[in-house]
Amino acid sequence: MKPCTSAAASAITVLAVALTATACSGEPEKTEDRPTRSSNYGYRPPLPVYKVAQDVTFDSPTLRKAQKAGKLVIGVKNDQPFLGFQDADGKRSGFDIEIAKMIAADLGFPTGMIEFKTIDTSGREASIAAGDVDLYVGTYTINDERKKKVGFAGPYFMAGVDLLVRKDDRTIGGPYSLEGKTVCSVKGSTALGEIKKADYNTTTVEALKYSECVRQLLGGGVDAVTTDDAILMGYAAQSPDKLKVVGNPFTEEPYGVGMNKDDEALRDAVSDAIEAHDENGDHEKAYNATLGLSGSKFDGTPLVQRY
Numbered sequence: 001m002k003p004c005t006s007a008a009a010s011a012i013t014v015l016a017v018a019l020t021a022t023a024c025s026g027e028p029e030k031t032e033d034r035p036t037r038s039s040n041y042g043y044r045p046p047l048p049v050y051k052v053a054q055d056v057t058f059d060s061p062t063l064r065k066a067q068k069a070g071k072l073v074i075g076v077k078n079d080q081p082f083l084g085f086q087d088a089d090g091k092r093s094g095f096d097i098e099i100a101k102m103i104a105a106d107l108g109f110p111t112g113m114i115e116f117k118t119i120d121t122s123g124r125e126a127s128i129a130a131g132d133v134d135l136y137v138g139t140y141t142i143n144d145e146r147k148k149k150v151g152f153a154g155p156y157f158m159a160g161v162d163l164l165v166r167k168d169d170r171t172i173g174g175p176y177s178l179e180g181k182t183v184c185s186v187k188g189s190t191a192l193g194e195i196k197k198a199d200y201n202t203t204t205v206e207a208l209k210y211s212e213c214v215r216q217l218l219g220g221g222v223d224a225v226t227t228d229d230a231i232l233m234g235y236a237a238q239s240p241d242k243l244k245v246v247g248n249p250f251t252e253e254p255y256g257v258g259m260n261k262d263d264e265a266l267r268d269a270v271s272d273a274i275e276a277h278d279e280n281g282d283h284e285k286a287y288n289a290t291l292g293l294s295g296s297k298f299d300g301t302p303l304v305q306r307y
Contacts (some may be wrong), residue, residue: 003077003290006203009097012279026211032268034143038156044289044293045285045288045289046285046289047098047194047285047286047289047290048098048102048281048282048285048286049201050101050102050103050104050105050106050180050277050282051105052108052109052110052112053105053106053107053108053255054108055108056106056108056264057216058106058269059220059265059271060265060266061132061260062259062260062263062264062266062279063107063171063265063266063269065131065134066107066109066134067108071109071111071113071114071115071222072104072107072113072115072134072135072153073114073115073117073118073132073133073134073135074100074104074112074115074117074133074134074135074136074137075114075116075117075118075119075124075127075128075132075133075135075136075137075258076092076096076097076100076117076118076119076138076140077096077118077119077120077121077138077139078092078118079209079210079211080094080096080138080139080210080231080234080296081094081234081235081237081238082094082095082230082233082234082237082290082291082293082296083095083096083138083139083230083231083234083290083291084097084137084138084139084292085097085234086118092116093290094290094291095286095287095291096137096138096139096255097116097137097228097290098286098289098290098298099112099156099257099274099283099286100114100135100137100138102273102277102286103135103137103270103273103274103277103283106269106272106273106276106277107269107270107273108179117133119132119133119136119138120186120208121138121186121187121188121189121208122186122187122188124136124138124140124150124188124258125146125149125150125258127214128149128150128258128259128260129149129150129260130280131260134259135257135258135259135270136150136229136258136259137258138254138262139159139227139228139230139253139255140152140256140257140258141159141190141228141253141254141255141256142154142155142254142255142256142305143190146258147261147263147307149261149265150259150260150261151258151259151260151261151262151263151264151266151268152256152257152258152259152260153259153266153267153268153270153271153274153304154254154256154257154270154271154274154302154304154305155254155255155256155302155304155305156255156256156257156278156283156301156302156304157230157254157301157302158252158253158254158255158299158302159228159230159231159249159252159253159254159255160228160229160249160250160251160252160253161190161191161194161195161226161227161229161249161250161251161253162226162227162228162229162232162246162247162248162249162250163175163178163183163223163224163225163226163229163232163245163246164214164217164225164226164227164232164235164236164243164244164245165217165223165224165225165243165244165246165248166217166218166242166243166244167240167243167244168243169223169240169244171243172223172224172244172246173246173248174248174250175195175199175200175226175248175250176199176200178195178200178201178202178223178224179200179202180201180202180203181197181202181203181223181224182202182203182204182205182221182222182223182224183202183203183204183205183222183223183224183225183226183307184204184205184206184207184212184213184216184217184221184222184224184225184226185204185205185206185207185210185213185225185226185227186206186207186208186210186213186227187206187207187208188298189227190250190251191226191227191228192204192206192226194226194250194251195201195226200210205222209231210225210227210235211235213225213227214235214243217243218239218242218243224295228253229247229249229296230291230294230296231294232245232293233291233294233296234294236295237293237294237295239287253300254305257270257274268306271304274301274304275304278301281289283301284298284301
């Protein structure tokens with residue numbers, strides 16, 4: 001897929017969401033297609049409209065449970081700007097939210113039949129194992145250790161661990177310049193495990209949410225925040241005069257959709273959905289209207305890895 005062109009970028013509009021989809025209609029949610037201004041980020045490209053599949057059937061206990069309940073429960077983040085964010089009015093937005101919507105549509109669930117549930121990083125595996133969520137879409141890196149506990153479809157995005165620092169900091173240019181400094185990350189994250197390695201010789205602070213780390217950074221309590229670059233770009237975009245991303249990623253973090261480890265049919269169906277929305281252009285359009293606004297560049301969708 002090709003990155004956003006300058007012509008496309010010049011036509012930025014903002015979505016005015018009209019959640020008119022209902023459980024009985026099966027129609028996709030409606031969007032306003034005339035330009036509308038966002039008070040926070042100017043104009044945005046419109047989000048895609050996802051066609052809801054009808055009469056979906058395959059041998060998945062998770063799907064059967066969701067169909068019986070009349071809703072698909074999806075775990076997400078709520079404090080990551082442009083990825084998974086919930087505002088003061090309860091409205092959710094971001095690239096992960098759009099990925100969740102397009103997958104749900106292919107499973108036969110319009111947006112009005114999705115129950116989004118905020119689950120923080122440290123609680124993801126337990127929530128999936130307990131059946132509290134049917135899917136999890138929230139900057140969830142696929143790795144072999146996690147595959148022992150949950151199933152993954154994807155990846156749908158490739159991130160890399162980076163560093164967020166104060167705008168006037170000229171001493172940190174990458175992980176090996178952190179010696180003697182204090183770095184904050186979230187419990188259970190791959191970034192925390194990485195930065196704890198003896199190679200970096202740094203002091204770590206563990207938080208429950210990345211927003212807590214950012215508050216400590218702004219207040220001078222820590223020298224840097226580490227997590228995936230896509231997440232950090234969102235926080236930097238919120239405080240461009242105070243924060244910056246170093247821009248020297250030192251890992252690869254393939255984001256996947258988490259689910260019950262033994263539900264192979266669901267895993268295949270979600271992988272099919274990711275590939276289909278990549279091919280029809282929804283993936284890139286959703287990216288440009290969400291994560292792309294943070295300054296993060298669209299580099300194409302990674303190949304889905306089936307297992």
